[in-house]
Amino acid sequence: MTAYVDLMAFQRETEALAQVMGRLGWDQETMMPSGAAAQRAEEMAALEGVLHARRTDPRLGEWLAASEAGDETAGANLREIRRRYERNLRVPARLAAELARVTSRAQGIWAEARRNEDVAAFLPVLEEVVRLRREEGQAIANGGDVYDALLHDYEPGTSSAELTAMFGALRPRLVALRETIKAAPQVPEMQGSFPEEAQLVIANEVARAFGYDFARGRLDKAVHPFSSGSGLDVRITTRTNPTDPFNCIYSTIHEVGHATYEQGIDARHFLTPLGQGASMGVHESQSRIYENQLGRSRAFTGWLYGRMRQVFGDFGVPDEETFHRAVNRVSDGYVRTEADEVQYNLHVLLRFDLEQPLMRGDLQVADLEAAWNDRFRQDFGFALDRPSHGLLQDVHWSVGLFGYFPTYSLGNVYAGCLHKALRDAVPELDGDLARGDTSRAVGWLRENLQRHGGLREPRQTVATAVGFDPSEGPLLDYLEAKFGDLYGL
């Protein structure tokens, strides 16, 4: 028992230091003076060095060998610590350092190339990143599939084969739904100007409405919305666009989904490996069900319309139904982060289907742009207009995030399953949402999923909550019903 106690005391400090690292990231995006970047890089490198040393500390191996799982929680803690330790031991320090250096440089080159619409300027460093991440994946895979090994960093227990089957069922029905919608009469875009201060009033209000606890968090502005931290200090950011209040409102609800997940985890998992969301996919299921299935529902948008009328006055939308259609408007677009519920996953699947062969060596960096553009035309029905709308769109690959994209769509699939189970469990849901009251919905998610943190494997976390084996079916049924109704299909 001493070994387990010692292990968990050591781990607790590591978790606390990881929280500090996360807060440096938050500070960098919200508070840091513009001239402090060079110092911040040294601070983060020094702290990363400390964390890496702790995560590969040989004592971990000794404690793990001598520990016995006394109960389910201890078993889960040992499972998580062992998984990460074995993974980290497999990555040579030289490779980890080179990856950190190259991705840091690549991110700057990517940003510059994107500004200049210059793919050629980005490809050489992308080539390096791909080579290093492939090497890392091979090291972690230990003879297994290189892409699956990378995927497991974000989604333990899932395989690319499983995702390929799931997404293979998703894609044709989404493409068909998109085509049917585009053939129907279109919804006009909302016009108007929405002062920033009033948008932030609404953002704070919806954050509270969705259960965000400001005593253990705060909401600031940043260039990109994000949620940061676990335990007692989970901070979120949002941004405003004067002509598009939905950007601020729905990115806030999305981040509140991530943040309340962290805030909702049982206190007994505090500063343990279980004290965070089960995986990226499960995390995304929370942000997406808050944002879409709840936040963009007819019931909730009815309440939101009323609040926006009070805050902005008459903004040119005559009634709740028109407002609901504006919130859920489907339109042609190139950008994943701006995509509607129907098209979002098509963007993700495109990346998933390109990054797998790239990691396995079956697709070369030189051929990547053509492959992207071909696939985009296939699924969206029109041609890309510029690289910043295509291959240069996302930061992910430049910083080596291969295996991360599919967790977005997996999260949407999980959200579909959770929504189905939630509807069954809370028949009063629409009545609640029409009053801006999410407490029963959030309460059900907290009780059945959020509070367990990383206790169970990701897929099992969702399966236990919903009571059935998760699949893409509920999401597709929901989308076809919702948009069939909205577009009179």
Place this chain on the structure above:
Amino acid sequence: MTAYVDLMAFQRETEALAQVMGRLGWDQETMMPSGAAAQRAEEMAALEGVLHARRTDPRLGEWLAASEAGDETAGANLREIRRRYERNLRVPARLAAELARVTSRAQGIWAEARRNEDVAAFLPVLEEVVRLRREEGQAIANGGDVYDALLHDYEPGTSSAELTAMFGALRPRLVALRETIKAAPQVPEMQGSFPEEAQLVIANEVARAFGYDFARGRLDKAVHPFSSGSGLDVRITTRTNPTDPFNCIYSTIHEVGHATYEQGIDARHFLTPLGQGASMGVHESQSRIYENQLGRSRAFTGWLYGRMRQVFGDFGVPDEETFHRAVNRVSDGYVRTEADEVQYNLHVLLRFDLEQPLMRGDLQVADLEAAWNDRFRQDFGFALDRPSHGLLQDVHWSVGLFGYFPTYSLGNVYAGCLHKALRDAVPELDGDLARGDTSRAVGWLRENLQRHGGLREPRQTVATAVGFDPSEGPLLDYLEAKFGDLYGL
């Protein structure tokens, strides 16, 4: 040479981690959600553990033994690293941990006792803190004087004997000046209401006027004004009082003095032991000369009066001269941090003369309050009204800060010397300040003192800047001349 290079690379990471620790402290006072305190304590304890391990790492001893000073900078770096390493090695880990635990508890007890005006509730834990710090001082002193050992943590190279001689010359002339002023016609207090937003406009403006670089810092509100950080990220805070704009304005100038000192250090000392102010006393010399000799001068208050009229409109002060007298008003008071230039050091000397026998075992905690109250009546001429204005006034002793108080007065003495030398070097000073232009004054301080950071021992730092051996004389001459003029003495 390899040993020195390795040593400095290791030290650079330690300095970077110390910056992270400082930023956690800043965040706690400005941004942290109220419910995050328990987590923050664990984060700081974990990081403190990392720092302590690095500061007592046996490799430091090996590198130090194998390093040779190639030049003045290397010599100073080795001097500083050696001093701190030997000091840290002398403190048993058990004692350091107990001190951290007890002082953390004592601070809470002190705050509660202060609220309740209950000295008896504070004394038992103060007894513990005194015992532990005495034990620590004895360990560091290694046979030398226990108080001097503690003093050296804040002011290396200075002795209590030296300070006692200096302060012994200061005290009678300050008491006499105070008595003469109190016998003269008094200056009425400024009345009025000053909106917070406008105070912050002025605060930002004076920060810029005194050379604070916002590209490498930021100004936020906090309960207590402070400056935090070194190098490229030096942040300051201020506070506002609706009836007293001087609190906000002069605390901002004070903190800008600390912050621009850090910002003004040569880049070659970045993330080395020399990349920070030379000592607490030298630091305080910068904050005080900015605040007092420059900021409360007739020339600068003339400019400030004009700016305040523009921002606040007519606030009931008819002219520059009346404004200057209001800024420099001397009045009876109990509180060190609210004291004017004449009385401030009397508050400090009182503490210095009590904490020395306390540490040496010549004064018991049980007798401390009576000793404080007696001494207060002697120097200020009237009796204390309540414990929160006396023994319970400052947080310092509760957190174990013995040996810290004298650096405040030493800083004022140094500021007096620097002001004398500055006047000689920059004859146009009053003309500059009357236009709100501090650039020549700040430029002189930067060139002659600030940029060297910790290169020289503290006293030598000031001596080199002013060209003479620092003493209390210039401060006393300045105060007697200034207040003699103001009060028609």
